Amino acid sequence: MTIPLVVVGCGGHGREILTIARAMDAAAGRPRWRLLGFLDDRPSEQNLKRVRRLDVPFLGGVGWLRDAPAETHHVIGIGDPRVRRAVAGRVDAYGTPAASLVHPAATVGPDAVHGPGLVAFAGARVTTNVTLGRHVHLNQNATVGHDCVLADFVSVNPLAAVSGDCRLAEGVLVGTTAAVLQGLRVGRDSTVGAGACVVRDVPDGVVVKGVPAR
């Protein structure tokens, strides 16, 4: 049985996520997802063209979910954690469940637990005793070490490394190739800039960058 799936957001992140669903189907050797199409309230002309090239329909705005076929699942294809949280709040009003997509070339430890809406891109690595909240996105080759807790709507961008025993609060963005050293906390809605090395706890609602990150 296939599960109907819509991707909310037809920007680059959303279209990359579509390819994860396709890779999962290819690896399983049978279609698991029935890709109904993309939703977006304000798609650019350029992104609509790019969606057409993927041979998947653009369905309309988020309101399309009001009359969605039974069992339709959604995945939020938006990379910015805070925007993703806002959109998830609107999507949740329609009651469609969030799908979790793990690329076949990602590894998620068998004792990891995660909420709905997890997206793990190719090469993402989650090791042991890791807890991931709702709508956590781990981009290509991001790593999350032992005993970490990543709260809802955390994004870890490509090649970033979250060391063991870290706590990332809701809405945290870890930029591309950044490192968070072991045992540290990053506060709610904070951003770790690309290439930064976090060497001490980060408070809520700040941007840190550089090596060491300040």
Ligand SMILES: CC(C)(COP(=O)(O)OP(=O)(O)OC[C@H]1O[C@@H](n2cnc3c(N)ncnc32)[C@H](O)[C@@H]1OP(=O)(O)O)[C@@H](O)C(=O)NCCC(=O)NCCS
């Ligand atoms: C750090 C970040 C959040 C921007 O912070 P900001 O304070 O709004 O940055 P601005 O663009 O206004 O730049 C302010 C200064 O910080 C510098 N800066 C920007 N990003 C930086 C980074 N990652 N590391 C070091 N310095 C950075 C700028 O060069 C600028 O320096 P200047 O004042 O000497 O000219 C952003 O640059 C970043 O790194 N985001 C992560 C992006 C990412 O991971 N993208 C991948 C998507 S898949």
